[in-house]
Amino acid sequence: MTPAQAQAALGAWFASRGWKPLPFQRAMWRHYLAGDSGLLLTPTGSGKTLAVYGGPLLQALQEQTPPRRRGAARPLQVLWVTPLRALAGDTALALRAPLQALGLDWQVGLRTGDAGAGERRRALEGRLDVLVTTPESLSLLLSHAHTLDHMRRLRCIVVDEWHELLASKRGVLLQLDLLRLREAAPQARTWGLSATLGNPQQACQVLLPDLPQARLVHGARARPVHVTTLLPAPGERFPWAGHLGLAQLPRVLEALLAARSSLLFTNTRAQAELWHQALASVWPEDPAALALHHGSLDLTLRRQVEDGLRAGTLRCVVATSSLDLGVDFPAVDQVLQLGSPKGIARLRQRAGRARHRPGASGSVVCVPTHALETVEYAAARHALRAGVIEARLPPRLSLDVLAQHCVSCALGGGFRAGDLLARVRRSYSFAALEQGLWQAVLDFIVHGGAALGRYPDFQRVSLDADGVYRVHDRRIARRHRLSIGTISSDGSVRVRFLRGGELGSVEEQFAGRLRPGERFHFAGRLLELVRLRDMVAYVRAARGPSATVPRWQGGQLPLSEPLGREVAALLAAPDASPEMRWLRPLLALQEALSALPAATDLLLEQVQRRDGQYLFCYPFAGRRIHEALATLLALRLSRQARNSIGYAVTDLGLVLAPERPLQLEPARLHALFSTEAVEADLREAVNLAELARRQFRGIARTAGLLVPAPPGGAPRSLRQLQASSGLLYDVLREHDPGHLLLAQAEREALDEALDLPGLLRTLDDCARRRIELRHPPTLTPLAFPLWAERLRGKLSNESWRERVLRAAAQLERRHGR
Secondary structure: OHHHHHHHHHHHHHHHHHOOOOOHHHHHHHHHHHOOOOEEEOOOOOOHHHHHHHHHHHHHHOOOOOOOOOOOOOOEEEEOOOOOOHHHHHHHHHOOOOOOHHHHOEEEEOOOOOOOOOHHHHHHHHHOOEEEEEEHHHHHHOOOOOHHHHHHHOOOOEEEEHHHOOHHHHHHHHHHHHHHHHHOOOOOOOEEEEEEOOOOHHHHHHHHOOOOOOOEEOOOOOOOOEEHHHHHHOOOEEEOOOOOOHHHHHHHHHHOOOOOOEEEEEEOOOHHHHHEEEEEHOOOOOOOOHHEEEEEEOHHHOOOOOOOOHHOOOOOEOOOOOOOOOOOOOOOOOOEOHHHHHHHHHHHHHHOOOOOOOOEEEEEEEOOOOOHHHHHHHHHHHHHOOOOOOOOOOOOHOOOOOOOOHHHHHHOEOOOOHHHHHHHHOOOOOOOOHHHHHHHHHHHHHHHHOOOOOOOHHHOOOOOOOOOOOOOHHHHHHHHHHOOOOOOOOOOEEEEEEEOEEEEEEEEEHHHOOOOOOOEEEEEEEEEEEEOOEEEEEEEOOOOOOOOOOOOOOOOOOOOOOHHHHHHHHHOOOOOOHHHHOOOOHHHHHHHHHHOOOOEEEEEEEEEOOOOOEEEEEEOOOOHHHHHHHHHEEEHHHHHHHOOOOEEEOOEEEEEEOOOOOOHHHEEEEEEHHOOOOHHHHHOOHHHHHHHHHHHHHHHHHOOOOOOOOOOOOOHHHHHHHHHHHHHHHHHHHHHHOOHHHHHHHHHHHHHHHOHHHHHHHHHHHHHOEEEEEEOOOOOOOHHHHHHHHHHOOOOOOOHHHHHHHHHHHHHHHOOO
């Protein structure tokens, strides 16, 4: 076919679907046919898949190779990398859709953890034209020596949802594998697909560091996002802090029944389970029209829900971030966000799930769970209008990932140290890799380091006489392939009916506290534990009153720094938005008792109560940074006089609760926020060794120090993994304190667990403000959530909710609200 004929054929297929190619899609096809690589930034639902896939299709139409017999070896044409296994199936369907109409005999296959044995075999044997995979599965494929031979004629590499991989170790692993692929197939174009980012140039540089002329292409305009809030009636009693938002149940149900189909997003799996349970108890229609979707549910259950959304048979799905990404549900008419989204990008992504069609606007109905969350909705609306979006920052020098990659290269044909070092240094994450660290990585994969050199299990790679590093032991090869991947998850227990199928998984810590006969809610069902054996919880359906709900680690998302700044600005200068008008009485009370935060001031409140003194501080930097800041401030205050200081944090601020009253001198308060000696003070204030020990478990698994359970063998429990990693950590600390993984664990503890970079930015911001110290006679509306959070750590025979409700009622009576 001529280029014009190929364009006409593709255009005709678009027309058969009722579509017309968008200008940015045509521009992307031109870039591809010109041999360009780059990053496409375009919103969810704008047609990004066909924008990048159209180029390889046009190229194939112009070449028109004769049909090949089914099962014959085929040079791979397109490699499509997606961050989630759940997206791979949908992506493969979308990539197959135009092939028959265009007369292309391409075979499209999957290679993910969910792929069947036949699909895996076709991918390994090179009998596919288009392969959809994940970063981990790609790394596994490249650990086989012949894989690169099947990929040397590769035409196109696509990295979907690059923003989801950019800031993670999975993205680091992919960076290294992409460089290896492009070295083997230099003619291949590489294109990343991403939603809007706060750092697009850096995102492009990380994806394509060896291609300085890479293009950064902006696709469709960002869909306008309409943010509305389900506000309580004026004067209605509404929580000031905490809670799951169940007081909003009648309003949410009314909103759900007013739309044909809805997604109700929560931030945690536990909240999703509770809200599904609550809605099920009042659902007036067919129970099958209400569903639940989160990442701990069994794949079969998740796919049933996704199929129901596509078919339009579901009225409402209660979901977590498991439905945030790329799966296309054009039938969804409404999105609701329960609680604060905690991030601007997250709210935009979720709003985009409504009317997921090119050109359609996104909308989201926000459901506050307590009063101050309404400010976050108004702030998110401001940020969306101004085009503010969070940056995603890539990790650097993740040596555990590098060690894993080196073993994969040794297994996949071998490598020479100098050649691999040159390639690794071309990556963004390892551009600053020094020779000494590189040698330490090589020593580690060869014999484990000084302390582990006597143990055969840690001698994985051999340096052969020809100067090539290889893996010769089949047992080592098998073990490494089982451990490929960089996601370090909490230990999980599978949940299975005693007579029936799988339901999903819960964390081992939760399952370990259950006794046979106890009930719990999971997967939208009330279950009774029958027995726990070999990391499987056998259950049966139960009836009766409510029961406990599993809690998963990492459930509390921190407020992003850009959204925190917008919140602070709105509280300093409230606008006329519906949320701020509704909040006006509460803000007036805050101003009467103390002050509203100001753009140039840092508000501190010292409150004396019968149960002691409290010092409240409001940096609006998010829970994680406040945790480190509270620890730092407590240490610095305790140096002024011997004291024991407790603390609690929320996304908006922190509270210090000293056992002995503090004598605060306004002139000396600024010194508390100094950026000098912050790292040294943190080391003194927190048990950094314990934080590093926890971080070390994930690092050790990624680097291959922890032996995975073999297929068919009993899975290793979280307790066993912790014991193994703890023992390794102690051995290395005592006998090899300079081990590269110990240093990495400490660095990650500082940068991730304590967010040292974010803490330094916050301290610098606080130091430049004027300290406004107020002495309100009682708790203020801003202080109350922090005081309530502080109650969680106290012993009482009342529940936390009972104590908070009683205190809130007292405050309302006192202040007439």
